[in-house]
Amino acid sequence: MKEIPAPVKPPERRRLSLPVATLIGLAALVTALGVGHLIAGFVGYNASPFVAVADFVIAHSPHPVVVWAEQTLGTADKTVLKIGLAVVLVLFAVLAGQLSRRKPLAGQVLVGLLGIAGVAAVYERTDVGQLALLAPVVALVASLLVFGWLHRYALPPAFDESRAPEGPTRRQVLVRGAGVAAGAGVAAIAGQVISGAGDAEASRAAVGPLIPSRKAPPLPADADFQKLGSPPFITPNADFYRIDTAFVVPQVRTEDWSLKIHGLVDREVTLSYADIRTRPLVEREITMTCVSNEVGGDLISTAKFIGVDLVDLLDRAGVRQGAEQMYATSVDGFTCSTPANVALDPKRGAMLAIGMNGEPLPVEHGFPARVVIPGLYGYVSATKWVTDLEFAKWDSRQSYWLERGWAEQAPIKTESRIDTPSGFASVTAGKVRVAGTAWAQHIGIAKVEVRVDQGPWQQAMLSAQVNKDTWRMWWAEVDVPSGTHSVTVRATDQSGYTQTDQIADPVPNGASGWHSVSLNAH
Structure with a gap:
């Protein structure tokens, strides 16, 4: 009797191990971030995909979430956002790897969707040019290529499933993935250097001493009761509260900065930093308060600001009757609406400030220049890194916080x-x-x-x-x-x-x- 051969068991389909699949997803992620940051160094720092997506989250978060973050996290809100966004991206990268243990397509689709989100976030920005789209697009292409390349290396295609090639060891894949990560890190550092992130501090150091022609009177000896438990009258710059929407502190050099005054004016005016720096400077003590300050809260500080009277600059433009708001724009795209009558009131003491407590404005507090208007909450009066002042009707423009339901008129409460x-x-x-x-x-x-x-x-x-x-x-x-x-x-x-x-x-x-x-x- 002829012996019937036992059925041949089909070869088990090959697949990546969980650690190797995870490594591939993470390598694609760091490639996207590193390459995107490198290209952003040439086309604009805010085109970096990570920065753009983070700013997109800030701009489009539900209003209750924004309020909760400010009140609960205070000045740590940006740090928490960075950590949270990084965790989400890592989870997506891990998922992309796990979906691709047999074939790369599913993971590449997920990576592609993340990349498209980065492209959309950069496209929406108003503070970068069209070339800025190169950063997320190149980052997307690079991440897809790395994903496919590492996947093919770790799981080479087999022409005969019954005689599948052995493939590299896990150690070899790890070494190659580590090399990709190191390259991405070098690219990110290069992007940081190229973008001139340190230039703002160098520019600030070159400003020199700011000597006001109208100096604030000396503080009386009993201006505070610090020995009895009150804060010092003048808040040191390092302790001055900081609340803003900037995910990354804008880095602006004096030679690149300008202020445009336009809209409902008789003549458009554009001022350079040198125009401001060479004008007679005034020094004023002003206490600033954040509208998010809870009863008993500490989002309030006082400084000696040095700058020029804002009304003098506005007089040069000739603001027209009927202008209702001064719509200020920061270099990072943040917008702020100030009642025009307040900005134009010569008794108000509104300033375009370039100094704070005897030195040029700290970068995180608006260097090269910011608006400071006494008596109004900061969200309508204190635009940092200001670069544009447009006079308009209330119904023609809505600034960042007004779009979210905050009041047009915002006098500080007693x-x-x-x-x-x-x-x-x-x-x-x-x-x-x-x-x-x-x-x-x-x-x-x-x-x-x-x-x-x-x-x-x-x-x-x-x-x-x-x-x-x-x-x-x-x-x-x-x-x-x-x-x-x-x-x-x-x-x-x-x-x-x-x-x-x-x-x-x-x-x-x-x-x-x-x-x-x-x-x-x-």
């Missing part, structure tokens, strides 16, 4: 806070010293009162008033019996208005309410 003792502090029962800060910019603080629990209001000692556009410090001694008690503060401004105890969220025109802290007395 507010106060307790700086010391901190909330839930343990104190000795009896006389307790309380100190803090109050502000009512462009009106001035007249009185600050504190009380324990629901007891009578007690007037606090005020520091010397420097001017009506700055904060004012206070302190008082209150009787705190044993146990847990609350201390509350309220301020009255020089118009006679006492801050309301009605609690309001920052949206749409600033928070309100009385600040209280709980103390444990023993």
Whole structure:
């Protein structure tokens, strides 16, 4: 009887291991980021795919998310965004690798979709030219090529499935993938160097001393009560609060900067940095406040700003009757709307500032130049890296925050806070010293009162008033019996208005309410 041969088991289809597949996806990702950053060095830093996508996320995030990020994360919001975006990209890269353990097509499609998102993010930008699209396009092509190349190397095509070539070892694939990553890193560094990311600091250092022809008067000795627990009157530049939408701090050299004033004006004016630098400079102490500042919050700081009177520059352009807003644009595309009547008021003291606390503006605070307008929340008055001022009607243009439902008119509300003792502090029962800060910019603080629990209001000692556009410090001694008690503060401004105890969220025109802290007395 003829023996029937056993059925031949078909060869098992080859596939990449999980670590190797993951490596291929990650190698394609770092290639896209590195090459994109390199090309961006030639066509514009903000064309870097990672930067463009991050700015796209900032610009298109739902308004409640933006508010939550500012209030919860404060100045760490950009760092959290960087980390979050990096994690998402890594997850997509890993997924692309896992989908391609047998064939590269599925992973390449996913990589392609990510690349198209980068192209769309750059295309939407208004601060880069058409050549900027080269960065995400070349990044996309490079990532697809690397993905396919590494996939073929790790899983070479077999002409005879029953005699599949052995292929490289995992170590060999790892070495090749590490080489790709190293090359991408070199490309990213080269892009950073080519883009001149350090040039802004060099340009800033070359500005030289800024000597105002109208210097602010010396601060009185009792301008603050720092020894009693208030902050210093002048906030050091390193401690000055920073809230903006810039994912990457714009790097602008003085020789590349200009300011255009146009729109509803008699004549269009374009000014260079030299035009501003050589004008007589003025120095003013101004307290700035972020609209996102919660009751008792710390998004408020004071500096000596040096610059020129904004109204003098606007007079050169001849702003026409009927202009309702000054629509300011930053070099990174951020926009801000200021009521035109405020910007044009010679008594307001609005400035185009080029210096801060005796030195050129720090890069992160707007170097080479920024707008500073006393008495208005920063989102309508404090455009950093400003490069364009257009006068227009309200209904013709909507700036970044107005599109998100914030108020057109944004005068800073009269507010106060307790700086010391901190909330839930343990104190000795009896006389307790309380100190803090109050502000009512462009009106001035007249009185600050504190009380324990629901007891009578007690007037606090005020520091010397420097001017009506700055904060004012206070302190008082209150009787705190044993146990847990609350201390509350309220301020009255020089118009006679006492801050309301009605609690309001920052949206749409600033928070309100009385600040209280709980103390444990023993």
